Amino acid sequence: MMRKFDLPNSKLIYYERFLDAPRANSLFGKLLAEIKWQQDKITLFGKTHLQPRLTALFSVKEKTYTYSGITMHPQAFPDYLYSILLELNKKFDTNFNTCLVNLYRDGADSNGWHADNEKELGKNPVIASISLGEIRKFKIKHNTLKKEKLDFWLESGSLLLMAGETQHYWKHQIPKTKKPVKPRINLTFREIK
Numbered sequence: 001m002m003r004k005f006d007l008p009n010s011k012l013i014y015y016e017r018f019l020d021a022p023r024a025n026s027l028f029g030k031l032l033a034e035i036k037w038q039q040d041k042i043t044l045f046g047k048t049h050l051q052p053r054l055t056a057l058f059s060v061k062e063k064t065y066t067y068s069g070i071t072m073h074p075q076a077f078p079d080y081l082y083s084i085l086l087e088l089n090k091k092f093d094t095n096f097n098t099c100l101v102n103l104y105r106d107g108a109d110s111n112g113w114h115a116d117n118e119k120e121l122g123k124n125p126v127i128a129s130i131s132l133g134e135i136r137k138f139k140i141k142h143n144t145l146k147k148e149k150l151d152f153w154l155e156s157g158s159l160l161l162m163a164g165e166t167q168h169y170w171k172h173q174i175p176k177t178k179k180p181v182k183p184r185i186n187l188t189f190r191e192i193k
């Protein structure tokens with residue numbers, strides 16, 4: 001099933017079953033076991049804390065990627081991840097060259113309100129975001145139109161495509177939850193210019 005959200009200043013499409021369950025499960029297991037995860041320190045409003053999730057950056061370029069004051073050094077793509085990048089570039093006619101991976105270990109891990117609007121991503125970034133493992137809530141809100149906001153669930157194997165002006169007009173987040181939840185891995189494919 002594919003769901004196109006009809007939102008102002010945004011192109012947002014959700015593909016519920018981009019990867020079938022066996023493929024999503026095996027990819028999840030591989031990434032969890034094989035990735036060299038890191039937990040960076042971020043400084044927000046003058047206070048330094050550890051980011052509430054683990055991350056890793058893969059790129060075909062050696063260029064570092066900086067966001068929220070964190071500079072990440074890319075690792076080389078493992079074949080099984082690079083093949084997904086190629087698949088996406090074919091399907092969406094994109095030029096993804098980088099994948100930022102997030103591991104939400106439990107409900108205390110999260111990703112605060114932000115837009116993926118770094119200069120290196122170009123004017124209207126296209127981001128393909130694949131979810132694996134535990135289902136988590138995704139929230140998106142318009143920067144100025146207060147009524148424009150939306151929550152939905154990101155299921156294992158799903159792909160969320162954010163494109164057009166989305167990153168200029170909207171912020172998104174993965175909130176914490178008090179419910180007992182298992183780990184979730186998210187892959188966000190991007191093009192670093």
Ligand SMILES: O=C(O)CCC(=O)C(=O)O
Nearest residue numbers: 102111116129174186188
């Ligand atoms: O985990 C997610 O689904 C969102 C990740 C995200 O927004 C990001 O890494 O920029």
Ligand SMILES: [Fe+2]
Nearest residue numbers: 114115116172
């Ligand atoms: Fe994001």
